[in-house]
Amino acid sequence: MEISLEALRCPDATRMMRRAIDQFLETDDNVLKLSTIEPSMERNIKAFIGMESLPVSFTSSARPITEDDQRAWLEHFDEEDFEDVSTINTFTIQR
Numbered sequence: 752m753e754i755s756l757e758a759l760r761c762p763d764a765t766r767m768m769r770r771a772i773d774q775f776l777e778t779d780d781n782v783l784k785l786s787t788i789e790p791s792m793e794r795n796i797k798a799f800i801g802m803e804s805l806p807v808s809f810t811s812s813a814r815p816i817t818e819d820d821q822r823a824w825l826e827h828f829d830e831e832d833f834e835d836v837s838t839i840n841t842f843t844i845q846r
Contacts (some may be wrong), residue, residue, distance in 0.1 A: 752780045756787040758828040759842040764789040769799055772844065774807070788816065788836045796842055808845055813838040 754771045756764050775783040789795075794813060800807060806829055816839055824833060 752778065752782070753784040754786070756785065756789065758788055758833040760789055760792055760832055761795075764792060765795045768792060768795060771807070772796075772799065772807075775844065776807075776808040780846050784841055785844065786839055787839045788833055788839055790836060792840060792842065796844070806846060809842050811840055811842050813840045815839075 752775055755766075756767050768785060768787070771783065771785055783790075785796075788798060796809060799805070800809070816833065816837055820839065821830075821833065
């Protein structure tokens with residue numbers, strides 16, 4: 752399962768992350784890949800997993816934001832939503 756939070760920022764990004772993990776746990780999938788530009792997401796994922804005692808682990812990787820990413824986001828977001836970040840972090844959450 753792969754979910755992109757695009758240019759969502761907190762608190763919306765955190766709400767969507769929680770929903771995504773909850774939905775993932777209701778499926779038979781073993782891996783969820785969650786991509787986001789929100790810098791606090793690693794901390795938020797750790798906190799959510801810990802508070803809910805979820806039977807998962809996660810790793811992260813990052814890549815630079817491209818002009819293609821920015822063009823796609825402009826359809827749904829204001830440039831100020833992503834102008835202060837330079838990476839997209841992908842969190843791989845596994846059962």
